[in-house]
Amino acid sequence: MTFAVIQMVSGPQVDTNLREARRLLEQAAEQGAKLAVLPENFAAFGRRNAAELGLAEAEGRGPILPALKQAARDLNLWLVAGTLPLPPAGAPQAKPRACSLVFDGQGEIVARYDKLHLFDADVNDARVRYRESDDYAHGQEVVVVDTPVGRLGLSVCYDLRFPELYARLRERGAELISAPSAFTAVTGHAHWEVLIRARAIETQCYLLAAAQGGDHGQGRETWGQAAIVDPWGRIVAQQPKAPGVLTGHFDAAEQASIRARMPVLEHRRFSTQGAVRPAGDVE
Numbered sequence: 001m002t003f004a005v006i007q008m009v010s011g012p013q014v015d016t017n018l019r020e021a022r023r024l025l026e027q028a029a030e031q032g033a034k035l036a037v038l039p040e041n042f043a044a045f046g047r048r049n050a051a052e053l054g055l056a057e058a059e060g061r062g063p064i065l066p067a068l069k070q071a072a073r074d075l076n077l078w079l080v081a082g083t084l085p086l087p088p089a090g091a092p093q094a095k096p097r098a099c100s101l102v103f104d105g106q107g108e109i110v111a112r113y114d115k116l117h118l119f120d121a122d123v124n125d126a127r128v129r130y131r132e133s134d135d136y137a138h139g140q141e142v143v144v145v146d147t148p149v150g151r152l153g154l155s156v157c158y159d160l161r162f163p164e165l166y167a168r169l170r171e172r173g174a175e176l177i178s179a180p181s182a183f184t185a186v187t188g189h190a191h192w193e194v195l196i197r198a199r200a201i202e203t204q205c206y207l208l209a210a211a212q213g214g215d216h217g218q219g220r221e222t223w224g225q226a227a228i229v230d231p232w233g234r235i236v237a238q239q240p241k242a243p244g245v246l247t248g249h250f251d252a253a254e255q256a257s258i259r260a261r262m263p264v265l266e267h268r269r270f271s272t273q274g275a276v277r278p279a280g281d282v283e
Contacts, residue, residue: 001034001035001148001149001150001249001250002031002032002033002034002149002247002248002249002250003033003034003035003036003037003149003176003206003208003228003247003248003249003250004028004031004033004035004036004037004245004246004247004248005036005037005208005209005210005226005227005228005237005239005245005246005247005248006021006024006025006028006036006037006038006039006042006210006226006243006244006245006246007039007210007211007212007213007224007226007239007242007243007244007245007246008020008021008024008038008039008042008212008213008243009212009213009214009215009216009222009241009242009243010039010041010042010043010044010045010212010216011045011046011216011217012044012045012046012047014043014044014053014063014064015063017042017043017044017045018043018063018064018067020243021038021042021043021067021071022067022071024243024244024245025038025071025075025077025079026075027245028075028077028245028247029075029076029077031245031247032247033077033247034077034078034105034147034148034149035077035078035079035080035147035148035149035152036077036078036079036080037079037080037082037178037180037208037210038079038080038081038082038180038210039082039180039181039182039210039211039212039226040082040083040098040156040157040180040181040182040210040211040212041082041083041182041212042081042082042083042180042212043064043082043084044064044085045182045212045216045220046216046217046218046220048135050085050096050135050136051085051087051095051096051135053084053085053096054084054085054086054087054096055087055092055093055096057084057085057086058086058087058092059092064084065084068081068101068103068107069103069107069108070107071107072103072104072105072106072107073105073106073107075105076105077105078102078103078104078105078147078148078149079101079102079103080100080101080102080152080154080178080180080208080210081100081101081102081103082100082180082210083098083099083100083115083156083157083180084098084099084100084101085097085098085099085135085136086099086101086112088114088137089112094137095135095136095137096135096136096137097114097115097136097137097138097139098114098115098118098132098136098139098156099112099113099114099115099139100112100113100114100115100154100156100178100180102145102147102152102154105148110145111143111145111154112143113139113141113143113154113155113156114137114138114139114140114141115136115138115139115156115157115158115159116138116139116140116142116159116162116165117138117158117159117161117162117165118132118133118136118138118158119132119157119158120132120133121187123184123186123187124186125184125185125186125219125221126219126220126221127184127219127220130184132158142165142168142169142172144169144172144173144174147176149176149250150175150176150206150250150252151173151174151175151176152174152175152176152177152178153166153169153170153172153174153176153177153178153203153205154169154177154178155169155177155178155179156179156180156181157179157180157181157182157183159179160179160181160195160196160199161191161195163198163199163202166199166202166203166205167202167203167268169203169205170202170203170204170205170265171265174203174205175205175206175250175252175255176205176206176207176208176250177199177200177203177205177206177207177208178208178210179196179199179207179208179209179210180210180211181209181210181211181212182211182212182222183211183212183222183223184221184222184223185221185222185223187223188222188223188224188225189223192223192225193225193227193235196209196227196229196235197229197233197235198233199229200229200230200231200232200233201231201232201233202264203231204231204232204255204258204259204262204264204265205231205255206228206229206230206231206248206250206255207227207228207229208228208248209226209227209228209229210226211223211224211225211226211227211239212224213225213226213239213240213241213242213243214241214242214243223241224239224240224241224242225238225239225240225241226238226239226244226246227239227246228246228248230248230251230254231254231255231258231259232258236248
């Protein structure tokens, strides 16, 4: 089965971003993809009215969710919709979450992951200070969903620095893991490749690392280098800066062979709660 990873250079204009996302999704479908991953903040990059955008979408007044549902139906394509600012279900006035939705080929939402780890950091770039928690609340749940390509674990960007999340995803049966991202140019240059390869190696999963990649104006530059990493940690496709579509193939036999030859899940001595397990004891 074929999957796609998409790189964009989104701006603050939602309509422009949605047209570009649709163009790239059409390319992915033309290349045979059954699942496509959009990058973090693909529909609105650099805007500070996350709560306003999220409330409009939650109340059915926004353009983003209808456009995604239509694209999934038209293209018969499962979508991992990067991230959107959405409030928690049943609490439209609450602080939004950085939410990664999965749509099936009929345009139905089949999974929702709210980003667990928020990027509050000081970076040596033009912006200097990033405080994602000013605009978003933390997620609470680990999410894995069955797709036509394989069992998919969900993560987002800064999550890549927290391997305990990926251990949970593997324990819950993940075969592929999405990581829609928007790494800064500084942190991406230093850490992007080593992080995406490490997460693939330790979980023995395909890592689908969609990205923002380019100059967004107002001093914002993202690293790009969207990539597909296989369960052995090899980068099998990578996109330099600028928009683009990468495709790859899920090889269940190769993954099974890697996992059988090096059964790291069986060898883990720590539970996800941090306790040391007796030798040979697996959750």
